[in-house]
Amino acid sequence: MLNSDQTPSAADWELQSGESHLLQLLKAGHFAVTAELNAPDSSDPKDVYANVAELGDVCDAINATDGSGANCHMSSVACCALMARAGYEPVLQMGCRDRNRIAIQGDLLGAAALGVRNVLCLTGDDVSAGDQPEARRVFDFDALHLLRTARIMRDRGVLLSGRKLTTPPGFFLGAAANPFVPPQDLRHLRLAKKIEAGAQFIQTQYCYDVPVFESFMRRARDMGLHEKVYLLVGVGPLRSERAAEFMRSRVPGVHIPDAVVDRLAKTPRKGKRAEGIRICVEIIEEIKRIEGVHGVHIMAYRQEDAVPEIVERAGILRQKTRK
């Protein structure tokens, strides 16, 4: 096992994966903005580009989800390859639900060959969350195994078996964190474990509860974790109190306090969407002042058109992804 003083600080990574545009921005001290692509149910690349269009001008990198919510969409490797081809900076989301360790390592190599430099390593939602709950769940690896394996491939130039790679992938490696679900008082320890396994950046679950997030960050700072990892906080606009209810009851791991739901419920029907955006902007304004926060990750499922407005009003608009 690695112990904490062997864990490299964020600064040590630069040479190993200097190609990532996202890493360069974070290194330079910019407040990063990433967003989630709605992966199309389509075989047409134009559908990827249509969904990227709203995001590309205001985001530094765009995440392609890997069968999010255990629903099948265009694969994350393909979405990322299409984005990279068009000059966007993709973040490949790679989960452990659908592939064993052999497929995972093969996909990582393939993604790198297609221009992917950022990988978000996830365990993945269970198959029971999606519309094909009768599928077999794989979970050969967990997120920590995936992280460390990707790091071994990059830093040691070998596969898990020890077999040598001709050209190792140059990844900027990320992981998820969910400070909002039990055991809240121990979530920072799992973050520490992920950093030890190789996480250089973190994208969190949706943050609707700033006080809970603040106490998580306080514990993380006490361990010095904020200096070892770039942390991007997940945010997103809620369309209505019904959407909020659906998310907190049906989407695994999403916590939305009653106060937020009530605020939307009290808003007249026509103003709900705008109120959802206002709540999102307020949350960004609060979290960007917290020490150790390096950016936001905007997940605006089917509200991608709201992302430019959110970025602008939260005062974090800076530059384009597209080079």
Next chain:
Amino acid sequence: MPGSEWLKNRPRLLEGVYAGSKSALQLLYPLLKRILPAAFTERLFVWSEEISKGYLFNCQMCGQCILHSTGMTCPMNCPKNLRNGPCGGVRQNGHCEVIPEMPCVWVQAWRRDAQMGRYAGEIQLLQPPVNRALQNSSAWLNLLEGTDAQQPSGWTAIELE
């Protein structure tokens, strides 16, 4: 099963039993190995583990026991088979994302780890991937023979730097 839940919530007692049986097995094994045929020993061990660990931990016979590093809570009961949990899907009541009526195995594991003595804090160790080839074999034998500690050479490449 009666008594099993009560025992599961006494990780300190269980870790004592674990440490005791480990020492006893290590002492007895050389003798057993000399007098019993290997296939019989394997069957005897598998059978005793299925009964004892099955009752105490709802053991899934992964063949590479890490109970003392997970609050004496079997991680293979996690529907996602996590060796480094909990995942981000835990419900607000501390229950499992997949099986809503079941408390999250990993939330229990972290709570129980804090109550332990000699092995407390081991839950923070990064556990290697599961060797699926050891499924349904005897974890005790694998421990005594050192089979459960073998990892793919790539996994240890970073430690050797």
